[in-house]
Amino acid sequence: MPTHKYRFCFGPWNISPGQDPYGPPTRRDQPFDWKLAQLKKHGFDAMMFHDDDAVPDIDSKSNKQIFAEAKELKKRLDGEGIAAEMVAPRLWFAPETIDGAYTSNDPKHRKYAIERSKRTIDIAKILGTDILVLWLAREGTYIREAKSGRRSIDLIVEALDAMLAHDKKIRIAIEPKPNEPMDHAYVPTIGHALALAHLTRDPKRVGCLIESAHAILAGLDPADEIDFACAFGKLWSLHLNDQNGLKYDQDRPFGCTNLRSAFDQVRVLERNGYGKRGEFVCFDVHPFRTTREEHWLAHLVNSRTTFQRLVEKARSFDEKAAQTLVKDRDYQALDQMVIEHLLGK
Numbered sequence: 001m002p003t004h005k006y007r008f009c010f011g012p013w014n015i016s017p018g019q020d021p022y023g024p025p026t027r028r029d030q031p032f033d034w035k036l037a038q039l040k041k042h043g044f045d046a047m048m049f050h051d052d053d054a055v056p057d058i059d060s061k062s063n064k065q066i067f068a069e070a071k072e073l074k075k076r077l078d079g080e081g082i083a084a085e086m087v088a089p090r091l092w093f094a095p096e097t098i099d100g101a102y103t104s105n106d107p108k109h110r111k112y113a114i115e116r117s118k119r120t121i122d123i124a125k126i127l128g129t130d131i132l133v134l135w136l137a138r139e140g141t142y143i144r145e146a147k148s149g150r151r152s153i154d155l156i157v158e159a160l161d162a163m164l165a166h167d168k169k170i171r172i173a174i175e176p177k178p179n180e181p182m183d184h185a186y187v188p189t190i191g192h193a194l195a196l197a198h199l200t201r202d203p204k205r206v207g208c209l210i211e212s213a214h215a216i217l218a219g220l221d222p223a224d225e226i227d228f229a230c231a232f233g234k235l236w237s238l239h240l241n242d243q244n245g246l247k248y249d250q251d252r253p254f255g256c257t258n259l260r261s262a263f264d265q266v267r268v269l270e271r272n273g274y275g276k277r278g279e280f281v282c283f284d285v286h287p288f289r290t291t292r293e294e295h296w297l298a299h300l301v302n303s304r305t306t307f308q309r310l311v312e313k314a315r316s317f318d319e320k321a322a323q324t325l326v327k328d329r330d331y332q333a334l335d336q337m338v339i340e341h342l343l344g345k
C-alpha cells in the first residue's frame with residue numbers, strides 16, 4: 001500500500017471554553033494568539049479560519065481595514081510556519097442571517113450573505129488558500145411551509161455562482177450537515193453537495209468537506225461518504241470527529257465512540273490517497289465540558305494520535321488474507337479478523 005505523511009489542522013473554535021445551551025463556560029477563554037501558539041507547540045501544520053477568526057468584528061470594518069488585518073495575519077502565520085487551510089464565512093451569527101443566509105426570505109439579507117462570502121474569498125486569497133468552506137448552517141427550515149425547497153436550491157446556486165465569478169481560482173468545499181441548528185437542512189449529505197455543484201457555472205470548482213459526525217447524523221457511514229466524494233475527486237477537506245448516535249452534534253474526539261468506524265475511515269482515506277494532493281486532516285472536535293484548563297489541548301492531540309495509530313493499523317492490515325475471505329464469502333471470519341487486528345493481535 002503506498003504511504004505518505006499526513007498533515008493536521010484545527011480551528012480556533014476547537015479550543016472552546018465549554019459553554020452549552022444549559023450552562024456557562026467552564027474554562028477562561030483565551031485570545032487568538034494563545035490558540036495559535038498552542039497549535040504550533042503541539043506540532044499541528046495548519047489552522048482553519050472563519051472569516052471573523054481572521055478579522056474579528058468583520059461587519060464593523062471597511063474593506064480596506066479587513067484586507068490590512070488579513071495581510072497582518074498572513075505575516076504572522078508565515079512567521080510561525082503555519083498554513084491557513086481554509087476560510088469559511090460565519091453566516092449563522094449575524095442578525096441578517098436569522099432566517100438563513102443565501103436562502104433568507106429577505107432579499108437584503110441574501111445580499112448581505114453573498115457580499116460577506118465575497119469578502120471571505122478575498123481573505124482566503126490573502127491568507128494563501130484557495131479553499132472556501134461553506135457550512136450552510138441556517139439554509140433550511142424550522143417549519144416546512146416557511147420556504148420553498150425548490151426556490152432555496154435556486155438561491156443557493158445563485159450564491160455559489162456569484163462566489164465563483166468573484167474569483168477565478170477559488171474552490172468551494174460544501175460541508176453538509178442534515179440538521180442542527182435547523183430542523184431540516186437543504187444540503188444534508190455529500191450526494192446533495194456534489195449534485196448541487198453540477199448546477200453551478202463551474203462544477204469543477206465546487207466540491208466538499210466531509211465531517212464524520214454529520215454523516216452519522218444523516219444515518220450514513222462516514223467511510224462510504226469519503227469513498228463517494230473521492231470517486232468524484234471532490235474531497236478537498238475533512239473534519240474528523242465522532243458522534244454517539246442521533247443526538248445533538250457532539251464533536252467528540254476522533255475514534256472516541258466507534259473505533260472500528262474510525263478505522264474504516266482511515267482505511268478509505270489511505271486507499272484514496274487523501275492528503276497526497278495537499279489536503280489536510282482537520283479535527284472538528286471539542287473538549288468535554290468537564291475538561292480542566294491544563295488538559296485543554298488533549299482532545300486534539302488525542303484525535304491525532306488515534307488517527308496515526310489507525311494509519312498503522314490500516315497499513316498493517318493483511319489485505320491479502322482479507323481478500324481470500326471475501327472470495328470465500330466468509331464475512332464472519334473477516335469480521336473477527338478486523339476485531340482481532342484492532343485488539344492488537
Ligand code: GLO
Nearest residue numbers: 088133134135175211249284
Ligand atoms: C458545525 C460545523 C462547524 C464548521 C465550521 C467551519 O456543525 O461542523 O464546526 O465545520 O464552522 O465552517
Ligand code: MG
Nearest residue numbers: 175211239284
Ligand atoms: Mg465541521
